[in-house]
Amino acid sequence: MLKLFRYLKPFRMPIVFVLLLVFFQSLSDLYLPNLMSKIVDTGIVQGDVPYIWRVGLIMLGVALIGTVCMIGASYLSAKVATGYGKQLRSRVFNHVQHFSLQEFDEVGTASLITRTTNDITQVQQVLVMILRMMVMAPIMCIGGIIMALQKDAKLTLILLVIIPLLALAVFLVARKGIPLFKAMQKKLDKLNLVLRENLIGIRVIRSFNRVEDEKERFQAANKDLTDTAVRVNRIMASLMPIMMFAMNFATISIVFFGAKQINAGELQVGDMMAFIQYAMQIMFSLIMVSMMFVMIPRASASAARINEVLDMSPVIVDKAEVKATKGLRGLVEFDRVTFSYPGAEEPALSDITFTARPGETTAIIGGTGAGKSTLLNLIPRFYDISKGSIKVDGIDIRDMGQDQLRERIGLVPQKAVLFTGTIRDNIRYGKEDATEEEIVHAASIAQATDFITSMKDGFDSPIAQGGTNVSGGQKQRLSIARALIRRPEIYIFDDSFSALDFKTDANLRKALKSETTEATVIIVAQRVSTVMDADQIIVMDEGRIAAVGTHQQLLESSEVYREIVSSQLSEEEIA
Missing domain, CATH: 3.40.50.300 (P-loop containing nucleotide triphosphate hydrolases)
Known part of the structure; x- marks a missing residue:
């Protein structure tokens, strides 16, 4: 996944601002428990109301700064991630445009669609988390430990026992989850393939009365993906109960041992309350890390699939013209x-x-x-x-x-392909700057004028996706008109x-003969x-x-x- 981050270069300044905002947000969060302990130990215990107001206003100001930093970081990180996703999709799409049919055959159309959409979305989502948590989690964890040590070094031993156990749990869960995330993306490819074939071949499926068979095929692919998703989410879901158990156990331990120190006069109530908050912040930073471990394995699998496309060198390479x-x-x-x-x-x-x-x-x-x-x-x-x-x-x-x-070359493929838009747009696809006369002339040679003029809007009549609102013969004639308007050498x-009847076929070949005398x-x-x-x-x-x-x-x-x-x-x- 780190390989894909080289495309973040255009977003360097926003990323710097995000990291700075997250840094100041983390500092404000770390400072608040210290102020609270002062209010309790000095203001409440000694009954100093002006001190409570003064420190309370400082707390309010620090909290406000943290909120502004959080909003700014959220906005900029979302903007960076969406911009990065847009740029990455463009790079994959533009790279795929240079593929020969051999690369398309090798990767598969359904897989290329999944990689350009779902896989990039996975990387985009994890980027937002990384930008927010990459700085926050270490600062909150290390800063929380430092602040906790300042409050009471003995109680910190509780954290030294719990944190390694949590880290081990996160590692074991991630180790099991990564292979399943990779399998999920492949199974998503299979599901997209079945769905794509079903939608494209719906006429054939219905004509052979195979709707139920296709439903079963889709259900099988869907169940395979679902079973893997359920399995991996069960593994990942086990992290949260482990984290919550650790947090609650840590709180109970701190209160238990902290109460003894308060009785002995070694610790103040405010300091213990602050220590509990620092412990929660340390645990929360580990939760953030565990959330990243949930997202990163899937994003890593997606990133590997995206890199596979970007690293694929087309077999056919241009030489100098x-x-x-x-x-x-x-x-x-x-x-x-x-x-x-x-x-x-x-x-x-x-x-x-x-x-x-x-x-x-x-x-x-x-x-x-x-x-x-x-x-x-x-x-x-x-x-x-x-x-x-x-x-x-x-x-x-x-x-x-x-x-x-x-x-x-003017090519008319075996399977006529039309694009969404109007009839005029489809004919002009062969020559962008074609005049109205050229469009009408090409349609006339292709024997398409009769059916075009019989349509409500003529040349401005819309073509549905895949040309489903015109017949096979009409598709072929529009494809021929598209090639003719180009006036190529070949x-x-x-x-x-x-798909043409014998009369239209004969008329078309006769018209073509006069049109292609030099080609x-x-x-x-x-x-x-x-x-x-x-x-x-x-x-x-x-x-x-x-x-x-x-x-x-x-x-x-x-x-x-x-x-x-x-x-x-x-x-x-x-x-």
């Missing part, structure tokens, strides 16, 4: 590319070689699991290849900055026409009708290129392609 060559803009070249997912036994792609040229449409077709989408994910460098090279405009994409590479369509178009599709007019068709089979050619060439030369075509088209259509 390079100038584009004077060759063809949008030229994509795969040269003997091999790619394996981390931990996989077999490569997902092997020895892939082809060229996609500007002004041409390259279509990729193949069976499920043939590696089509994986191949497309390599072009924007979502993953780095294992062997070979991929060049865009004659430059190896590993020598380009990721921004420099991706600004050349268009990548990853099975982006699957490279790469299409992955399941439908033969979508790819048969392409300038070249790449047939994928088990992660390898089975054949390359036009529709007619492949019908004659590729058995794999013929099987795909015959499964979708009749003999008359093939002829």
Whole structure:
């Protein structure tokens, strides 16, 4: 957790003020029992009323100073902790933005959400306690012992017996609690994962009538987390009874032995009352330490998880940006590319070689699991290849900055993703400064104008979270419009026409042809009708290129392609 505190540098001055305010608050608390003993021993015993008033007013002033210091310290510590939490969340979020898909696969989306929210909140809460108690607890403990020794050294022996026993109890409880706190955070990850899958897949769950099964799965994850939380809280809750027993035992012992000394004339009543208060302050400081021991183990577990994300170096790292060559803009070249997912036994792609040229449409077709989408994910460098090279405009994409590479690409993913906002906002996502004419034109090419204009607010119609208020085909067309408005050198369509009817599909491809005359178009599709007019068709089979050619060439030369075509088209259509 100390590693994360390096991000507290911008808050150095407020922290100094918090520590000073807590210091003066602690001094005022330590001084009050001494004044009270004077009132009792001098004012009350001797009947000196003016002395009682005079010392009482001093006590009131000291208490007021302590209260002001406490309020100021509470305000500043809360401000520092919330500012620190905000900065830490921003750092984690910005760091995660540089992750490749490999890091996302490794950590998990649900875990990243937990680490950015719950884990940082745990660290933020313990920071408030540390700022308040880091100075107060030692001052109250050491100062209380010094003041108690001044009142009576013999009675202090009671504290010397009780304090080590309390310290041992705190240590043993914390030792048992830390591993359970770590387990709790992992189980919270699991709960978030189950909940996230349930919310995202609610339509599938209900359509297969698996609501009760999902309830059971959630209850199992919830019970697992609850059982661990109950267990760790039982362990931590045992601290308070131990502390209260020690405090009460100390009070009884002080009164018992102090009464004997008062009878013997060795101790005054006021001094004994002050000693009891100092003993309580020492015990209270140990309670504060025990509370920190309750919070710190969980925060330490959370801090370790946050550091794990911040220390994770992205596999894909930018090199210095390079100038584009004077060759063809949008030229994509795969040269003997091999790619394996981390931990996989077999490569997902092997020895892939082809060229996609500007002004041409390259279509990729193949069976499920043939590696089509994986191949497309390599072009924007979502993953780095294992062997070979991929060049865009004659430059190896590993020598380009990721921004420099991706600004050349307009990607329409296999699963259309829309963001909350309006239709206009979603189309403009591809180009922030797009004019109204460009937005309307992109929507028209994407065959989206009809359904947009039929909506109540047209382009200002709201899109719900995840695009749940539009159909699958409408999502795809808006995603295509978002890519078109960018006017990139390379268009990548990853099975982006699957939700469209044949008429809309045909109209869209016809409109795209006139719009992308100078760009490279790469299409992955399941439908033969979508790819048969392409300038070249790449047939994928088990992660390898089975054949390359036009529709007619492949019908004659590729058995794999013929099987795909015959499964979708009749003999008359093939002829």
